[in-house]
Amino acid sequence: MISRRLKIIRKKWYTDNIFGLEFNYPGLRPLPGQFLQIQVDEGVDPFLNRPISIASYKRARLLMVIKVVGRGTKMLSAKERGDQVTLFGPFGRKFRPKKKKSLLIAGGIGVAPLHFLAEYFCKHSVNFDMIYGVRTNRDFILRKDLEQMADNTIWVAEKGYRRAGTVVSVVKKIDLTDYEIAYTCGPKEMLIALQKLDMPIPVYAFCEDFLGCGCGLCLGCAIMYRGEYKRICVDGPILELGGIDFEV
Amino acid sequence: MISRRLKIIRKKWYTDNIFGLEFNYPGLRPLPGQFLQIQVDEGVDPFLNRPISIASYKRARLLMVIKVVGRGTKMLSAKERGDQVTLFGPFGRKFRPKKKKSLLIAGGIGVAPLHFLAEYFCKHSVNFDMIYGVRTNRDFILRKDLEQMADNTIWVAEKGYRRAGTVVSVVKKIDLTDYEIAYTCGPKEMLIALQKLDMPIPVYAFCEDFLGCGCGLCLGCAIMYRGEYKRICVDGPILELGGIDFEV
């Protein structure tokens, strides 16, 4: 782990509550699912850093895509180009995706880490399709990029878009045996719904939750997995969807 | 009392640790010695507002001059033109200076409230002289302005300036019977030294200390004055120097 104080070299608003921050971060060697802990403020309130996935890393340019949901992300959204931010990481276990035909299932801001997985697949010439669901047609982000990288894409929105529905309704309809493996990231409710579908292929979930340290020190990020507590930050965030007990 | 969220319309660095913030604040009717409570940050850390004197108020333009001494003033110094700041006040008792030939004795940043007193005297055609002492010749601020307003001025610095010394050494040398009344503001050590001189005219001190509320609610700003505790924020900050017991 290293910590870096880096300047924001680009900031972009994708929607009215999702923005991206870009940094020049040479030497980072991230794997899909890995994330950084962003210090919200130099002061001690808010106290904890916020985990944000690596959404893209190309030629030393790091992109993180952040949705404003509470105080920390709100404060981060006030940072502008030129401002310095302290980043810790990368954290998350070293997960190397298999080179198999894959299906990516993104819900909402869950698209951020899957975008980086897509980049990884492109680089390693792995074929994949993508399903991406959002609430309204204005919520899609990184769309063109993803269309370029994926073989096939299905975009779906709960309302305001020609294809109405959720990723779950799409997954129910398609033939999953076209794929050898699936990856998903999105709100907990979506993961629970996907889990109930009992898909015939291995499904890996990118888990998100409130963390403490983000790096294995505090045991604050427990998730019940195959009968025992795992730490999202170091044993995850990528875990097999079927093994997670969301009831605990 | 009113609270206002105002935009900084001008920011200026006078020295490497003293800066000024200007606001457009119509309707304020400040008297000398009065101050505003500035909210350092919208968050709750730091928790308390910081008291800053009115240094100038002309045609609705409010100037406050702030020295960086700790965390709060440091954070304030990071604010830039266009940033919004919340101000409460004005606070401090309604003290109307007498129209008598006056001597103003400023030490360091203590010059800020005396600058506003000088403005007040000019407006009310009161004659006054001024002594202004600092540590080094680079620490003088608002100098030209003060020279214009005062009849006579004596600038003095502990080092690096043609006239070496402190305001106390100057006061000792001049004939105080030329004046009917004196006003002073500066570090506590300076006030104590002036008090010991037992000057033959009434001397009013502009007291500065750590405040709680700044407006009489908390009794956090006690100063021992003529045998009883007074509140700097509402009974002061202008108090007769001779009455203050600095030992308590």
Place this chain on the structure above:
Amino acid sequence: MKCRIFGIDFKNPVFLASGTFEFGLIYKNVSNRVGAIFTKGITLQPRKGNPPPRVHETACGLINSVGLENPGVEVFSRDILPQMRKLKTRIIVNVAGFTPDDFVKIVGELDSRVDAFELNVSCPNVKKGGVAFGRDPDICAEVVANVRRVTKLPVIVKLTANFCDPLIVGRRCVEAGADGLSLINTLHAMAFDIDKKRVLIKGGLSGPAIKPVALFCVHRLKDLGVPLIGVGGIMSGRDVYEFLLAGASAVAIGSATLRDPYAPLRIIKELKRLTTSG
């Protein structure tokens, strides 16, 4: 937002805590719109209070050591209370005694001219060698029982979480006849001046820093069968709502008014929005 506790109607459940709003006479437009004002601690004799420094800022909070500066019950009763009576709010007198007798005398002096009493049992007990009453369930119960005899008005005990279990003390107070409990008072705290290498302040910690502790204490006492008034670090309507979920019937705003005297009005507005929307 009306709320009825101790058989009294309050216009809303947002009160002003003791010691952080003077006697409500400076910002009357705030006083007039809250459910009640707790006065600052009133002692039998006038008190000068502690030497400075009396306040010191800490992480998300502050330490105060005002030392119960107040004019004493006589001056309060004669000069201040009549002015307070003109406010359009309930008045609850925070009674600070140094002996069990003090409480009875102060309450006796003011009875029927105020809306309720809050017994501040945090002062060091002079009879018991300076240990705070508030930590001793027996004395607290004794104080409550004695006060009970001299007034029919609601008697609230302000509990401390310092070095004692408010559940144990609170239960005894209720058995002895307390109508309600307010909690928590400030936490014992210190700060040091590292430049001068000495104590900077020794006093009570308040503000957002202590909110989680206050919530724990309120929740711990929620089944005692009397209304609880939650105090500690409340800055917003959401904070108030947390205290209501924890088991409080009303809350009191303390340090927040030091940052913004109008904070209680904002908090009431926010709470209204929360309770009507959800």
Place this chain on the structure above:
Amino acid sequence: MKCRIFGIDFKNPVFLASGTFEFGLIYKNVSNRVGAIFTKGITLQPRKGNPPPRVHETACGLINSVGLENPGVEVFSRDILPQMRKLKTRIIVNVAGFTPDDFVKIVGELDSRVDAFELNVSCPNVKKGGVAFGRDPDICAEVVANVRRVTKLPVIVKLTANFCDPLIVGRRCVEAGADGLSLINTLHAMAFDIDKKRVLIKGGLSGPAIKPVALFCVHRLKDLGVPLIGVGGIMSGRDVYEFLLAGASAVAIGSATLRDPYAPLRIIKELKRLTTSG
């Protein structure tokens, strides 16, 4: 910066608190440069810990409810301790018992293979119906006396400020043979989820918010005649210095490492600058 306490040399007085740095094996370059590491709480049996959420941020602090997740003394002794022994620092095992007997067994199992023991008496005492040991001076003294019999290594008791007076408990521990005291453990705290209208977390409050309380407690115990280790909200060298002024001989860094695992190194540097300049 060397410091000698309990008859042991530590390379500096900045230690790592229990439960916030794992077993020191993740950031070894930090572990190797601090005076000592307190392990996380070790229980007799392995423990799964509490269900999520286990951490919740509060004003200038956090509430944790990890629930003593740990592999138990056997696995610790066999698999983890040998790795820890390779670190260039002192190892103090935080012993968490649910009965007085647990403490003796755990200490007995590890004796002579570590540098000292810290008795974590904050766990609810299963024999006493769940009330925390730490509040009961008698049981604390009993635990210390029993442990004293099975080890010659320094025995430190980690005191709580929750609902009891650490001075009373601490004094009894010292009389029973404790070599030192560390304080404070986290403060009882809660937070509520106002959207779901239910408890969000119940646990212990740590971080800068509690520093003023920890300083008060350390200062309160400064004359007990044994070295004190100050814990609570330390974020900087200045904070350490405050604890030293309060009466601590050393300090432990807890939550700060959750914000920045390298914080202890910065703190040591800052402290060095402060102590050599002044």
